[in-house]
Amino acid sequence: MTDLPAATIAAADFYDRHYAGAEPIFLEPGMKLMLGSGERPRHCRFCGKDEPAVTFKDEAHALPAAFGNTGLFSNHECDSCNHFFGEGIENHLGNWTKPMRTLSRIRGRSGVPTIKKPVPEKGWRVEYSGTGFQLKEYEGEPFFEVDEEAKQVRFELHRDTYIPVAALKGLVKIGLTLIPDVETPHFRETYEWIRDPDHARNFVAQFPVFRTFIPGPMRNDLIVLMLMRRRAGIDTVPYAFFTFAYGNEVLQVFLPSISQDKCIDGKALSLPAFPTPGTPDPARHGPPRVTVENLTGRGAVKGEKVPAVFGFDSMIEAKPEDAKGEA
Numbered sequence: 474m475t476d477l478p479a480a481t482i483a484a485a486d487f488y489d490r491h492y493a494g495a496e497p498i499f500l501e502p503g504m505k506l507m508l509g510s511g512e513r514p515r516h517c518r519f520c521g522k523d524e525p526a527v528t529f530k531d532e533a534h535a536l537p538a539a540f541g542n543t544g545l546f547s548n549h550e551c552d553s554c555n556h557f558f559g560e561g562i563e564n565h566l567g568n569w570t571k572p573m574r575t576l577s578r579i580r581g582r583s584g585v586p587t588i589k590k591p592v593p594e595k596g597w598r599v600e601y602s603g604t605g606f607q608l609k610e611y612e613g614e615p616f617f618e619v620d621e622e623a624k625q626v627r628f629e630l631h632r633d634t635y636i637p638v639a640a641l642k643g644l645v646k647i648g649l650t651l652i653p654d655v656e657t658p659h660f661r662e663t664y665e666w667i668r669d670p671d672h673a674r675n676f677v678a679q680f681p682v683f684r685t686f687i688p689g690p691m692r693n694d695l696i697v698l699m700l701m702r703r704r705a706g707i708d709t710v711p712y713a714f715f716t717f718a719y720g721n722e723v724l725q726v727f728l729p730s731i732s733q734d735k736c737i738d739g740k741a742l743s744l745p746a747f748p749t750p751g752t753p754d755p756a757r758h759g760p761p762r763v764t765v766e767n768l769t770g771r772g773a774v775k776g777e778k779v780p781a782v783f784g785f786d787s788m789i790e791a792k793p794e795d796a797k798g799e800a
């Protein structure tokens with residue numbers, strides 16, 4: 474693999490020296506995987522209660538259905554925690570990721586999410602129809618900037634209101650679902666933190682989330698999850714993280730452990746993002762782009778704009794009042 478960029482090779486080497494990865498989970502349509510044994514009585518790792526004090530009737534998604542997960546479930550989560558997360562932090566995570574899920578054509582329970590102008594009257598609309606995107610705007614109210622030469626459409630999607638730290642808890646919850654039973658004692662405080670409805674509470678000082686955007690056509694029905702744990706004898710990096718790849722996005726989320734991360738307390742972290750395989754056609758679509766997302770904000774974020782660029786092969790322009798279509 475000598476054609477990989479030097480930075481990718483350096484990052485791969487960094488992670489290889491500092492971390493050991495668990496076998497990744499490649500989740501594809503039609504698969505059904507259950508995390509944890511179904512042995513009774515069952516134990517909920519989130520609230521710490523056992524049957525029969527809590528019930529396990531529902532199938533708890535190991536990551537929300539909104540990401541296209543129809544096959545990865547968990548025996549570790551009781552019905553009451555399942556409902557609590559579903560109505561709380563998973564909604565915030567859903568709102569934060571919705572623009573990306575629309576652009577990556579990720580099918581949730583009711584298909585690819587449609588995003589439209591956040592006012593009651595008619596306005597712009599971005600909708601996936603199954604064969605292509607329909608971009609709709611109204612005369613006198615241009616929303617999409619079309620560059621015929623570059624074959625690109627640029628626009629700004631809005632994000633539904635979300636609390637950043639609640640979305641972060643939603644991400645961390647996925648990692649706390651994936652970790653093996655033997656690791657759970659290291660994350661006792663982290664489990665308490667994600668269940669705390671008080672999002673203003675302080676938890677850890679540094680909490681970066683790496684987001685890698687892979688441009689170009691990527692599969693919209695493959696999810697890849699991988700856990701990594703620090704190697705024995707290493708004390709300069711966080712204890713654990715997981716990577717979560719879907720559509721055009723890879724999120725790398727640290728799983729803070731109060732006991733295991735004492736060695737990095739007060740030290741500034743300097744880590745490369747976990748390397749990604751990149752786009753199938755880098756010459757056309759460009760290299761993956763890494764950003765560090767800060768999701769520690771505690772107040773509700775309203776009306777945030779998310780810039781988007783679509784590349785297109787062909788475009789069908791419809792009459793005013795009709796949709797602009799893109800194949």
Ligand SMILES: [Zn+2]
Nearest residue numbers: 517520551554
């Ligand atoms: Zn529970």
